[in-house]
Amino acid sequence: MREQIVEKVKNAGVVGAGGAGFPTHVKINAEVDTVLVNGASCEPLLMSDPYIMEHELDVMIEGLQAVLDATGAKRGVICIKGKHKKAVSTIKEAVAKDTTGRLEFFELKDFYPAGDEQVLVREVTGRTVPEAGIPLQVGVVVSNTESLYNIANAMKEIPLTERYVTVTGEIAQDMVVKVPVGTIVSDLLAFAGGAKISDYRVVDGGPMVGRVLPDTDQPVTKTTSGLIVLDPEHNVVKGKIKDPEAIKRMTGSICCQCTQCTELCPRHLLGHAIQPHKLMRSLSSLVKDPEAVKTALLCCECGACEKFACPMGLSPREVNAMIRKELMKEGIRWSGNGEEPENHPMRETRYIPTKRLMQRLDILKYDTHPGMPEETFVPERVAIPLAQHIGAPATCLVKEGDRVKKGDFIGEIPEKALGARIHASIDGVVTSTEGGVVKISRG
Ligand code: SF4
Numbered sequence: 001m002r003e004q005i006v007e008k009v010k011n012a013g014v015v016g017a018g019g020a021g022f023p024t025h026v027k028i029n030a031e032v033d034t035v036l037v038n039g040a041s042c043e044p045l046l047m048s049d050p051y052i053m054e055h056e057l058d059v060m061i062e063g064l065q066a067v068l069d070a071t072g073a074k075r076g077v078i079c080i081k082g083k084h085k086k087a088v089s090t091i092k093e094a095v096a097k098d099t100t101g102r103l104e105f106f107e108l109k110d111f112y113p114a115g116d117e118q119v120l121v122r123e124v125t126g127r128t129v130p131e132a133g134i135p136l137q138v139g140v141v142v143s144n145t146e147s148l149y150n151i152a153n154a155m156k157e158i159p160l161t162e163r164y165v166t167v168t169g170e171i172a173q174d175m176v177v178k179v180p181v182g183t184i185v186s187d188l189l190a191f192a193g194g195a196k197i198s199d200y201r202v203v204d205g206g207p208m209v210g211r212v213l214p215d216t217d218q219p220v221t222k223t224t225s226g227l228i229v230l231d232p233e234h235n236v237v238k239g240k241i242k243d244p245e246a247i248k249r250m251t252g253s254i255c256c257q258c259t260q261c262t263e264l265c266p267r268h269l270l271g272h273a274i275q276p277h278k279l280m281r282s283l284s285s286l287v288k289d290p291e292a293v294k295t296a297l298l299c300c301e302c303g304a305c306e307k308f309a310c311p312m313g314l315s316p317r318e319v320n321a322m323i324r325k326e327l328m329k330e331g332i333r334w335s336g337n338g339e340e341p342e343n344h345p346m347r348e349t350r351y352i353p354t355k356r357l358m359q360r361l362d363i364l365k366y367d368t369h370p371g372m373p374e375e376t377f378v379p380e381r382v383a384i385p386l387a388q389h390i391g392a393p394a395t396c397l398v399k400e401g402d403r404v405k406k407g408d409f410i411g412e413i414p415e416k417a418l419g420a421r422i423h424a425s426i427d428g429v430v431t432s433t434e435g436g437v438v439k440i441s442r443g
């Protein structure tokens, strides 16, 4: 049964909807005892997960059952924060009605980063993923809510052509909206009534790990969970556009080695060797510590250190990222012992409350829990990148002038490579395939 499910998921081009886009057919081709549904909606403001849990739970559960069948897992645990009361009661009802005996519900505390895969595994199962490891090593597959929704569709041979996006911030009508993959950001913002301010920047993803888009001509991809419209001077935007040289200078001159960044680092608290304050010290070049430098490979880039912990406004995450890039270039990898580490004794007293984090980020005013718009969003054009996932870009199967229908297969995984298939997301004519992007216009 596993092969058939994996094949259908591969055909549908499903990738992890909540992270960097790891191809799902590879992830579920495994044997585990537990599947966790990650509905933590970890990033503040992003509401697609609770929305799907409230409105499309049956479909999501079909996807979960398929993953349980594929992996042979006996437990499928649906995890969501207690604050999403409507979703919680819908899930509890569904679990009570489940006749397979495999479904469970887990209420997460409202802290950041509750949705980090490794933190989630620890919270729900009590197991700790080894350093630089993956949940599979402790018998767990973690799947995002929307990925499971897409897997359910894949079982019905419906490819991934749409995604739920939260549009929020300085926008006329904030919303959770289902859009074709490849939708141009400016078209979606116009559908949401436009920005409320004349000068703005758009963050693709959440305020913690999202990136500032260079312009609004960018497409929504399979991994775009949210678009946040903000003033260019907003903390969230400014914190994401930093000059690496300035970061290095500031690190060297003002890091006071208070260790706050380490004390609140979720990976350090899981017992992993990372201690960001030591990385900051290494960068200042006063103390060279090659072993500490290597621990940059253990950072998950959650940003808790820079956005919440550091009293000096420094960026241990950026410093880690710079060091990691250098280490990867040199081919240096983390060689852990593969054993479950012992958690920090204070771990459970060091959760970062989401509300305090939002206050710190100055985004509480955007925390409005929007719903779907009444009208359906129907764009006239899309631009579908052939690289929207971890692995090799898909090989283009269409050319300019081809007429395509929604769901048509337009990008194939290169032979023997890790990747994901790509499908047309609207009916129309291919107007360009340049630059690894398939543009389709309805006209
Ligand atoms: S971003 Fe900072 S807090 Fe998060 S894992 Fe990396 S060092 Fe730790």
Ligand code: SF4
Pocket: 254, 255, 256, 257, 258, 259, 260, 261, 262, 276, 277, 280, 309, 310, 311, 312, 313, 314, 315, 316
């Ligand atoms: S919290 Fe900031 S000042 Fe303190 S050690 Fe970390 S980077 Fe340095």
